[in-house]
Amino acid sequence: MPESKKRKKPAAARPEARPGAVKPSPSWWAPTMVVLMVLGLVGVVLTYLTQGNLPVPGLGNWNLAIGFGVMLVGFFMTLRWR
Template sequence: MPESKRRKKPAYTPPPASSAPEQNPRWWAPTMVTLMILGLVWVVATYLAQSAWPIPGIGNWNLAIGFGIMMIGFVMTMRWR
């Protein structure tokens, strides 16, 4: 009976494991929370002042600015580790 041939390539060796997962800078989490709270305060102030404040003259665009600030904070949560 014929013998099977030997493997020519070496056996699988897994890649080396990384020593530690990538960490965010220390300022990441406080900035993220601050942006979400600042956006919330901006929107609440806009509603309480009936779109006349924090920036007078732009009306309901104050809401868009507040929600935009909040969205930047929420987008930062996706990269938080």
């Protein structure tokens, strides 16, 4: 039995990228991620060195929680980095 000819789709109808393709991260993603991790680390170190008086006076040991929270946001950003 003869095989039928395969038709080519017009160029305009072809999708440029696959629908499930992963898009790369924006150019600001990696620097923001690194800055957040470093700022969190600096906040934690300052809290330990100044016994809770810095980076925000009056918060005490909550400065540790803020520093770890900022670092955590930076680390979670690494999960979405492409």
